[in-house]
Amino acid sequence: MVTTEEGRNRRRSDRVALRIPVEIYARAEPYTGSTAVVNDDGALVLSPIPCRLGDLLRMKNLNTGDSALFRVRGARGRTPHWGGFPLGVEIIDGSGPAFWGPQYRTVAGPRRP
Secondary structure (H helix, E strand, C coil): CCCHHHHHHHCCCCCEECCCEEEEEECCEEEEEEEEEEECCEEEEEECCCCCCCCEEEEEECCCCCEEEEEEEEECCCEHHHCEEEEEEEECCCCHHHHHCHHHHHHCCCCCC
């Protein structure tokens, strides 16, 4: 079993609580959601629709207009107090931290080696 501290040390970058509005393209339809937590490599996204592990999603950052391709790495059932379906997503098209825009770079620390 991995402890919280060990898991944190294995991450490539720190997680930052940051709400960014996103448009999620799934099932050929756009849906509006938002991030809850962001890091250089992905995010915890609150989606209005459920998704499955391994699903590919295109997301558009509504603050910057940039879009990127993501893979769902974690999915839970609807969480009423969060207002949607929490999805752990990973950026897979090489967009990296630039996708999140300048507000992320302002609060995020340097990337870990």
